[in-house]
Structures are given as C-alpha cells and as structure tokens.
Amino acid sequence: MRRLGGLEAEIMDRLWRWQRPTTVREVVDDINRVRPVAYTTVLTVANILHRKGWLRRHKVGRAWAYEPARGREEYTAGLMQDALGRSADRRATLMRFVSHISREDCAALDAALRALDQAEAPAADAGGER
Incomplete structure (x- = not known):
C-alpha cells in the first residue's frame, strides 16, 4: 500500500x-x-x-x-503489512517490532491473535465435517 x-x-x-x-x-x-x-x-x-x-x-x-470509504485502521494496517513485506527476515522484523511496543500494545496484539485463532477454529471444524 x-x-x-x-x-x-x-x-x-x-x-x-x-x-x-x-x-x-x-x-x-x-x-x-x-x-x-x-x-x-x-x-x-x-x-x-x-x-x-x-x-x-x-x-x-x-x-x-x-x-x-476506508478507515484509518485499514490504512495503518496496510502500511504495516507493506513494511513487513519489504523485510528479508519477517520473523526478525516482527520480533524487533514487538520488543519496542508498550505492554498495553503487546497485550492488545496478543488479544487480537487469540481472537483470530478462535474465529478460525470454528471455520476449520466446519470445513473438516464436509
């Protein structure tokens, strides 16, 4: 983006x-x-x-x-995805990013990842029943 x-x-x-x-x-x-x-x-x-x-x-x-037509959050997330996509070592980039964010932001990131896992779990279960 x-x-x-x-x-x-x-x-x-x-x-x-x-x-x-x-x-x-x-x-x-x-x-x-x-x-x-x-x-x-x-x-x-x-x-x-x-x-x-x-x-x-x-x-x-x-x-x-x-x-x-699009929110600030979508714009910001797109910039973050673009920056991550430019990295030769995505894992190292993520580690560096996480090591510099506040505890509150780290907790919010953890909560977002957990929410994604929970949202994907029912979809995966439904797909396996077919």
Missing part, C-alpha cells in the same frame, strides 16, 4: 476525525487555519482520493460532500 501524500493525509485525517460527510470548502477552511492552501488544490486531491477508492462522495446542492 502506498503511503498517502502530505495533503492527502491532511484531508483524510480531518475526514476520519470528523466522521461525517464534508465539503471541500470545510476542509480548505480548516487547513487554512494552519497554513494557506487553495480551494482548487484540495478539490483536485479530494477527486484523486475518490478515484483511488479512499473517499465516497455525493452531491449536496452544487458541491460534493466527501466521506472516507
């Missing part, structure tokens, strides 16, 4: 936080609080994100309202 560009990430971050359909004007006004950006630039990037499948849109009057 390709990392989002700077303005792409700024737009997506706002839409993920706001959790509602948003017009380009609202995004531009919010970004302009921090730094200047042109309406047409944000409109172009929002259209690119729409074509890439990151945003959904629908008409509100004459403007488009955009909302995320």
Whole structure:
C-alpha cells in the first residue's frame, strides 16, 4: 500500500476525525487555519482520493460532500503489512517490532491473535465435517 501524500493525509485525517460527510470548502477552511492552501488544490486531491477508492462522495446542492470509504485502521494496517513485506527476515522484523511496543500494545496484539485463532477454529471444524 502506498503511503498517502502530505495533503492527502491532511484531508483524510480531518475526514476520519470528523466522521461525517464534508465539503471541500470545510476542509480548505480548516487547513487554512494552519497554513494557506487553495480551494482548487484540495478539490483536485479530494477527486484523486475518490478515484483511488479512499473517499465516497455525493452531491449536496452544487458541491460534493466527501466521506472516507476506508478507515484509518485499514490504512495503518496496510502500511504495516507493506513494511513487513519489504523485510528479508519477517520473523526478525516482527520480533524487533514487538520488543519496542508498550505492554498495553503487546497485550492488545496478543488479544487480537487469540481472537483470530478462535474465529478460525470454528471455520476449520466446519470445513473438516464436509
């Protein structure tokens, strides 16, 4: 998965936080609080994100309202998978990663792995009965 560009990430971050359909004007006004950006630039990037499948849109009057088509968690997981896929030694990379995360994150990872094991067990049992 390709990392989002700077303005792409700024737009997506706002839409993920706001959790509602948003017009380009609202995004531009919010970004302009921090730094200047042109309406047409944000409109172009929002259209690119729409074509890439990151945003959904629908008409509100004459403007488009955009909302995320994919969540922040999906994006982050994709970046993590991509980084892991670039490693020559996946096991060593995972070990290094786990050795640097907090105990809370380690417990969350352990819980996620257990949940996956439990979800896969009934599927495997059902498949064996056929």
